[in-house]
Amino acid sequence: MKADKNGVLSGSHVLSGNQACAEGALAAGCRFLGLYPIVPSIEISERFLERAPQVGATFIQMEDEVSALAAVLGASWTGKKSMTVTSGPGLSLMMEHLGLGVMLETPCVIADIQGVGPGLGLPTHPAQGDMMQARWGSHGDYEIVALAPSSPQEMFDYTIKAFNFSERYRIPVAIMSDAHVARLKETVLIPPADQINVEPRRYYEGAKDSYLPFKRDKDFVPRMVDIGQGYRFHVTGLTHDDRGYPIMFEECQEYNVHPLVWKIRQAADKIVEVQETDTDEADVVVVSYGATSRAALKAIKQARDSGIKVGSLKLVTVWPFPEKRVAELAKRARAFVVPEMNCGQVVLEVERNTYGEANVFFVPHGDNGVEHTEDILSAIKQASQTNVAKSGIIELA
Amino acid sequence: MEALRTDSKQEIHPMENLLRMDRMPHIWCPTCGIGIAVTAFTAALEKAKIDPNTVSIVSGIGCTGRVAGYVKLDSFHTTHGRPIAFATGIKVASPKTKVVVFSGDGDLIAIGGNHFIHAARRNIDMLVVCVNNFIYAMTGGQVAPTTPLAAYATTSPYGCVEPPFNIPYLADSSGAVYVARWTTLHVRRLTNSLTEALQKKGFAVVEAISPCGMYYSRINRLGDGLDMMRFYHDNVEIRHGEDTKNLDIGFQTKIICGKFVDRERPSYMERYNQWLSDVKTAGRRSGGQRGSRK
Numbered sequence: 001m002k003a004d005k006n007g008v009l010s011g012s013h014v015l016s017g018n019q020a021c022a023e024g025a026l027a028a029g030c031r032f033l034g035l036y037p038i039v040p041s042i043e044i045s046e047r048f049l050e051r052a053p054q055v056g057a058t059f060i061q062m063e064d065e066v067s068a069l070a071a072v073l074g075a076s077w078t079g080k081k082s083m084t085v086t087s088g089p090g091l092s093l094m095m096e097h098l099g100l101g102v103m104l105e106t107p108c109v110i111a112d113i114q115g116v117g118p119g120l121g122l123p124t125h126p127a128q129g130d131m132m133q134a135r136w137g138s139h140g141d142y143e144i145v146a147l148a149p150s151s152p153q154e155m156f157d158y159t160i161k162a163f164n165f166s167e168r169y170r171i172p173v174a175i176m177s178d179a180h181v182a183r184l185k186e187t188v189l190i191p192p193a194d195q196i197n198v199e200p201r202r203y204y205e206g207a208k209d210s211y212l213p214f215k216r217d218k219d220f221v222p223r224m225v226d227i228g229q230g231y232r233f234h235v236t237g238l239t240h241d242d243r244g245y246p247i248m249f250e251e252c253q254e255y256n257v258h259p260l261v262w263k264i265r266q267a268a269d270k271i272v273e274v275q276e277t278d279t280d281e282a283d284v285v286v287v288s289y290g291a292t293s294r295a296a297l298k299a300i301k302q303a304r305d306s307g308i309k310v311g312s313l314k315l316v317t318v319w320p321f322p323e324k325r326v327a328e329l330a331k332r333a334r335a336f337v338v339p340e341m342n343c344g345q346v347v348l349e350v351e352r353n354t355y356g357e358a359n360v361f362f363v364p365h366g367d368n369g370v371e372h373t374e375d376i377l378s379a380i381k382q383a384s385q386t387n388v389a390k391s392g393i394i395e396l397a
Numbered sequence: 398m399e400a401l402r403t404d405s406k407q408e409i410h411p412m413e414n415l416l417r418m419d420r421m422p423h424i425w426c427p428t429c430g431i432g433i434a435v436t437a438f439t440a441a442l443e444k445a446k447i448d449p450n451t452v453s454i455v456s457g458i459g460c461t462g463r464v465a466g467y468v469k470l471d472s473f474h475t476t477h478g479r480p481i482a483f484a485t486g487i488k489v490a491s492p493k494t495k496v497v498v499f500s501g502d503g504d505l506i507a508i509g510g511n512h513f514i515h516a517a518r519r520n521i522d523m524l525v526v527c528v529n530n531f532i533y534a535m536t537g538g539q540v541a542p543t544t545p546l547a548a549y550a551t552t553s554p555y556g557c558v559e560p561p562f563n564i565p566y567l568a569d570s571s572g573a574v575y576v577a578r579w580t581t582l583h584v585r586r587l588t589n590s591l592t593e594a595l596q597k598k599g600f601a602v603v604e605a606i607s608p609c610g611m612y613y614s615r616i617n618r619l620g621d622g623l624d625m626m627r628f629y630h631d632n633v634e635i636r637h638g639e640d641t642k643n644l645d646i647g648f649q650t651k652i653i654c655g656k657f658v659d660r661e662r663p664s665y666m667e668r669y670n671q672w673l674s675d676v677k678t679a680g681r682r683s684g685g686q687r688g689s690r691k
Contacts, residue, residue: 032490051423053676058669059491063515067482070475073487074455077473078494082486100476211584227487228494230450232415236474245420246466390536 003027003160003196007055013215015188016040017181017334020152021111023190024159024218026055029072029198030109033059034071039123040179041113041148044085064092067111067189070250076106079226081163083109088117091137098172099138102260103237104213105222107166109159109200111175113182114341126180126369127340128290133263135172135319141257143264145271146174146319148289152186158316160298164199165271170221176318178341180370203359212242214256220263228252264320273316274325278304282311284383287326287350289315292339292371307383321349330354335383339363339371344393351393362395385387409673415449417469424463428622430581430607431461435468436526437584438499439607441591452495453487456479457509461501461528468499471602478508481516481525489520489600492666495595496522499682502529502543506562510542517571519598526591527564527602533644538612543649549616566641568602569658575601576641576658582629583654590656599664606652619649663669 007026015023022044025033033052035045051057058080062068067082068171071124072195075082086094091112091168101108116122126141130137134146145165155177162173204211213233214222225231238246239256247256264271277300279285285302288296293314303310313329315322326349330336335358338347346363351360363371363379386394410416416439421667425431430612449470456465458477467470475483480498488496505513505527516523532550533539540550540557543564547556565576576631579587586604594601608625609612619625629652637655645652663671 032486034486053673058489060485062482062485063511066479067485067512067515070479070482071486071489073475074473074483075490076470076486078487078491080490082490096476097479102472227453228451228491232449232469232471233471234474236466237476238474243419245417 001074001198002202002270003193003198004029005193006312008190008196009191010190010192013188013190014185016043016185017152017155018154018184019047020179020181020188020353021085021159022047022051023188023356024050025109026057026164027156027190027193027196028036028079028081028160028163030073030083032074032075032080033057034068034084035059035061036063036065036068036086037061038065038087038090039164040182041085041087043182044235044331047222047254055078058321065093065236066096069101069108072108073097073104073106073222075109077227081107081167083111085113087113087115087123088121091130091133092360095133095138095226098144099142102138102142102144104235105260106172107170108172108176109162109166110172111159111177113139113350114176114178121295122394124179126176126178126341126366128160128176128345130247130344131318132347134176139205141261143261144171144173144319145169145253145264146176148176148315148318149181150290150293152184152188154182156180156190160196160198164197167199167201167388170222170224171264174336176290178291198242213244214240215242216259217263219243219267220259224389229359250295268294268320271317272322272325274322275312275314277312277317279308279311279333283309284337284380285311285313285329285333286337286339286380287313287315287346287378288339289346291319292341295371295373296339296376299373299380301376303380309382310380310384315346318337318346321346321353323349326350326353327355330346333358333360337361337363337377337383338381339376340374341365341369342372347393356389359383359390360393361366364392364395403431410639412436412439413684415442415469417467418646420484423467425460427610428610429460429607430530430605430622431528431589433581433584434526434587434607437588438591439468439596440528440588444588444592445497445595447595451493452497452567453484454499455484455487457500457504458500459501459504459533460530461499461554462504462535465501471568476660479512481505481512482507484520484523485516488523488666489669492522496524497525498525499528502527502531502564503533503541506567507542514567514571516604517568517573517600517651518530520574521665522570522598524591524594525600525624526605527603529564529612530607532609532613534609534612545646548648550611551616556572561646563641563645564604565644565657566603569641573602573658574660574662576600578604578606578644578654580633580654582626582631582633592609597637599662601639621676
């Protein structure tokens, strides 16, 4: 399906990452925003609200992040693509309804503009400390999709991807940006509406009285209906059967919850996306995502200029993680370098998937927000000189 | 009687078209009042002549939280305390939907208290039915924000030391346009109030005081559900239009019931649509009566 022309601001614009995210949402067909203001995500809401009357979108500022995501879930069941935007402390509050969204299999998008935590942290400074929370921060077993944009253009593109994944797999999808990308202003090319692919909601099309809200297709994803169409369906956050009725037995837990996990795991090959350069011949592979990729790509260029065989594996989807690809590369490359604006989160996944066949060097949080190119460069140099595979993660100061 | 029985071999529940009969029997204890509140609600839906296909019902967690699972409407059983927030999303995204929140006192007034007062302040078009049994019953009888002073609960073993919320006063002072309170003994009056509230534009709250024969009355040695009903019969005073300040409920004291608030105030969607049409005709910066702001 092609995008609705009404929401697409085709052309070349200078936009901040946050503004581009709002434009991406509108282009993807998002027509409901439930929000609670938090720095540094506010500009997404402001842009969305400014444009809402033109495109027929509605919004509401709720009393907290808990209710903001609750309202988004409710709105999604009316047939409107819906999203919320927040930052770390807000994401913590949203974990309750992220879990409900998973259980009710409700498509929605959460843009998390990461600041420094934990607690109140440094709200205006960029970080990547919410990555593991985005994966499994809510209680219970589940899998969702998380994307990590590194520029305003990617904020636009990945927001559309996020909505497409959320509709295709009926899950909440997280856009894991950060304060740096959110504020960065760059040229964003918004293509004409007929060049933007938008995943339509997959509706049930059978008889009204035989609709089962959680009867799964072959790909484990059930079909949806909207409220007010006469289906008079029931959905519950409790463990439930195909009818959406609560069933309090362990057999049903397996029947209900395993598909929530498997619908993403078995589709991981289709979902996972990475951008690779020069990895095939590389001694050292730099795995990066989000704002960190910008410094990493610069460091990679400098390292190549000085003769080191180094490639880049930039993550588009952080969750699900490109496990197979990292394992393949580990057989050939000598080492991985993983810069992150945290004390080591995604690096754990990199290390796990090398199966001890390559060294993993971790470059932690830069002392002033965004990762320093020099730190990554010196890590690449060190990695290229270390021959023996060492177990565990080698952390560089 | 014989003739009747042979005429209809199969007994049909009079509310069958509005209940999920495939989920019966329900989980509520004998002498619990929630079933009566549900019956009153379904009767009100019919009396108000509302097309059931246009109604969405949202419940939270707890005994009353199970209501959404038993009524045959588009129904959502959501997180603890958040049904009003979830329902707000439905209403704002789909204004033509009739939205009902059916939940208990712990769900709506303790963990969901913030959502309750803000929805009232916004005057979201929504009927909130709050079944008040003075206790957290699903979890086995813990003290609630409605437990009367000195009443026992498993987490107030020496008697409740916190003064309870007066739900009609909370709703009234937060901006609700319709506020009524009945007990589940007052089936006809409760049904009438729900019928009125369903037709009201804006945030309407109906409190239904219900016996909890299993926990509240047992732990406080008040007899069973029938004794509670008898207590309501002897101790309820109907005072329509009473100032909501005077509606506190003490331990085994008089309970004042009636319709206390019925007023007009622009609803959230009315204000939102007014703003929208102003913006469309006059442009963003000069919308409404705010005047131009350059």
